[in-house]
Amino acid sequence: MPTILGLSGSLRKASFNAGLLRAARDVAPDGTSIEIGEIHDVPLYDADDEKANGLPEAVKRLQSRLDAADALLMVSPEYNKSIPGVFKNTIDWMSRGDGLKYFTGKPVMLIGASPSGFGTILGQNAWLPVLRTLRTRLWTGGQLMVSGAGDKFDEDGNLTDGETRDQLRKLIAEFVKTL
Numbered sequence: 001m002p003t004i005l006g007l008s009g010s011l012r013k014a015s016f017n018a019g020l021l022r023a024a025r026d027v028a029p030d031g032t033s034i035e036i037g038e039i040h041d042v043p044l045y046d047a048d049d050e051k052a053n054g055l056p057e058a059v060k061r062l063q064s065r066l067d068a069a070d071a072l073l074m075v076s077p078e079y080n081k082s083i084p085g086v087f088k089n090t091i092d093w094m095s096r097g098d099g100l101k102y103f104t105g106k107p108v109m110l111i112g113a114s115p116s117g118f119g120t121i122l123g124q125n126a127w128l129p130v131l132r133t134l135r136t137r138l139w140t141g142g143q144l145m146v147s148g149a150g151d152k153f154d155e156d157g158n159l160t161d162g163e164t165r166d167q168l169r170k171l172i173a174e175f176v177k178t179l
């Protein structure tokens with residue numbers, strides 16, 4: 001049974017991206033488990049802190065969940081046409097210590113949602129050098145960039161749009177077939 005670690009790159013309570021991740025968990029094929037990881041407790045990366053105290057507990061937890069998972073699902077907002085700092089900060093911390101070992105060869109599915117008309121296309125592109133540097137295996141068999149998110153999620157950030165849900169279901173099923 002494949003296990004996928006799912007991370008949303010937003011700290012917002014009613015986040016579209018966190019909602020998209022929950023929807024992904026709900027539509028995953030039978031026998032596939034998408035386990036949602038927590039990035040709220042990850043501090044800002046500080047090399048002095050790392051030298052003095054090692055990796056924070058929140059980072060170690062994420063690393064061990066990534067190690068145990070068959071794949072990583074990243075659901076990323078787009079900030080200023082690029083990667084949101086909080087998400088990059090988390091991945092940077094996770095890459096420290098033995099981190100590269102956990103990313104190397106790991107299948108990654110990358111999706112995102114935005115209220116704009118372009119649905120995180122540039123944000124997703126901005127992740128490419130990071131995922132390559134971490135030696136992940138980015139899945140390129142399909143893409144999901146949810147645009148106009150304001151009309152597709154409710155006020156709590158739950159996905160309400162049936163078409164997007166169907167696209168997500170098909171995409172995850174395709175991804176899972178490769179695991």
Ligand SMILES: Cc1cc2nc3c(=O)[nH]c(=O)nc-3n(C[C@H](O)[C@H](O)[C@H](O)COP(=O)(O)O)c2cc1C
Binds near residue numbers: 011015018077082115
């Ligand atoms: C600093 C900042 C920069 C942003 N830049 C973009 C952008 O370049 N493209 C875009 O589509 N949305 C941009 N947005 C809007 C986000 O897509 C929107 O806030 C979205 O709700 C964030 O995702 P979330 O709902 O998961 O928190 C930006 C928002 C912030 C706070």
